[in-house]
Amino acid sequence: MSAIANDAPRDIGDRQLAAWEIASVVSSMLIAEWIAASVAGGSRLVVAIPITLAFAFMITSHRLRSETLRDLGFRFDNFARAGMLLLIPMAVTAVLCLVVGRWFGRRPDFSNWHAGTPIIVQLVLGFGWGLAQQYVLQGFINRRAQLFSNQGWLSVLLVAAVFAVLHLPNVWLVVATFAGGVVWALVYQRAPNLFALAVSHSVMTWVVVSTLPTSALHHLRIGFKYFG
Amino acid sequence: MDTRSKSKLGHLLIAKSMAEALLITAVAVGFYFATSNPYLRGVVDYADNHAVAGWAVDEAHPAARVEVQLYIDGIFVADQAAAEFRPDIREARRAEDDRHGFVFKLPPIPPGDHEARVYATHVSSAGARRTLQLIGKPLRFHVTAVEKGDARR
Numbered sequence: 001m002s003a004i005a006n007d008a009p010r011d012i013g014d015r016q017l018a019a020w021e022i023a024s025v026v027s028s029m030l031i032a033e034w035i036a037a038s039v040a041g042g043s044r045l046v047v048a049i050p051i052t053l054a055f056a057f058m059i060t061s062h063r064l065r066s067e068t069l070r071d072l073g074f075r076f077d078n079f080a081r082a083g084m085l086l087l088i089p090m091a092v093t094a095v096l097c098l099v100v101g102r103w104f105g106r107r108p109d110f111s112n113w114h115a116g117t118p119i120i121v122q123l124v125l126g127f128g129w130g131l132a133q134q135y136v137l138q139g140f141i142n143r144r145a146q147l148f149s150n151q152g153w154l155s156v157l158l159v160a161a162v163f164a165v166l167h168l169p170n171v172w173l174v175v176a177t178f179a180g181g182v183v184w185a186l187v188y189q190r191a192p193n194l195f196a197l198a199v200s201h202s203v204m205t206w207v208v209v210s211t212l213p214t215s216a217l218h219h220l221r222i223g224f225k226y227f228g
Numbered sequence: 229m230d231t232r233s234k235s236k237l238g239h240l241l242i243a244k245s246m247a248e249a250l251l252i253t254a255v256a257v258g259f260y261f262a263t264s265n266p267y268l269r270g271v272v273d274y275a276d277n278h279a280v281a282g283w284a285v286d287e288a289h290p291a292a293r294v295e296v297q298l299y300i301d302g303i304f305v306a307d308q309a310a311a312e313f314r315p316d317i318r319e320a321r322r323a324e325d326d327r328h329g330f331v332f333k334l335p336p337i338p339p340g341d342h343e344a345r346v347y348a349t350h351v352s353s354a355g356a357r358r359t360l361q362l363i364g365k366p367l368r369f370h371v372t373a374v375e376k377g378d379a380r381r
Binding site: 013014017020021024027028031035036039046049050053057060061064065066 | 229233234236237238240241244245247248251252255256258259
């Protein structure tokens with residue numbers, strides 16, 4: 001059974017360990033975004049090393065904690081429930097993006113994500129990319145945050161803050177990912193389903209790219225590449 | 229989670245941290261060697277209101293000419309290949325031939341204290357990066373209102 005489902009009091013060692021696990025994975029991502037990307041130039045291999053280390057660590061951690069794929073959210077039984085929970089926040093965010101975009105003089109263009117690629121292909125690729133991000137964010141960090149501070153706002157805000165920090169220095173993305181991080185972390189704590197979150201991630205990325213000012217989004221660049 | 233698993237996870241955290249520390253070190257050292265030339269040697273011999281002169285040799289490629297750039301008070305003035313006749317450099321066994329000197333003729337410079345810096349250019353990443361490396365030490369010189377500058381090393 002999942003480690004977080006156990007309501008028995010946890011010793012301080014477990015909480016500390018969970019905090020260190022979060023710090024370790026976040027530091028790997030920051031190393032990839034800022035250090036490896038800045039000095040390695042076009043070498044994706046150097047950037048891939050800390051990412052690979054982080055994934056190897058997360059998988060080993062799941063095994064040591066006896067977490068199953070179902071525990072992490074790779075499941076379909078609660079897909080509809082998670083989808084229903086996501087529907088209203090997604091609709092509200094989409095309307096908000098449209099209003100903000102219009103405020104800054106942007107006319108929405110839903111064919112502009114990757115010009116020349118069919119939108120269905122873009123959404124499928126976005127789903128894969130979203131699934132990877134949501135796995136790290138919810139399947140690992142959210143679960144460890146719950147070990148650290150139980151379910152609730154503290155762990156939700158921690159997850160959202162981590163997601164936002166990983167999108168520095170792109171201010172618009174920091175704001176968008178913090179808001180998205182709060183919603184996704186809340187939904188995951190109620191209905192842990194990574195597939196529904198990945199669909200939401202993909203669709204909301206499409207909405208953000210299609211509605212918010214292109215110059216402000218800076219081609220969704222983050223980390224050192226933001227300046228390149 | 230049992231104690232044994234916790235211990236394994238702790239060891240894993242330490243191992244991962246060490247691997248990342250090694251990666252960062254390797255990347256930093258690699259970046260240093262990619263963006264600078266540790267075999268570059270050279271000196272700025274003198275600087276006055278007429279000229280700045282010295283020599284530069286890449287000891288890894290002693291037959292090659294080093295490209296140098298002159299900056300006065302931090303402002304780019306001129307560049308050239310260090311290919312002036314300097315037999316003393318070969319006699320000191322710094323180079324294989326006599327042509328590793330540079331002499332920059334200066335444009336008119338306003339009176340006052342000035343600083344001359346000469347940099348060698350270093351190309352890396354198949355031309356994607358071009359970095360500057362200081363040759364010797366910066367030389368300060370003074371230009372009087374009448375004329376005549378003096379050089380101090």
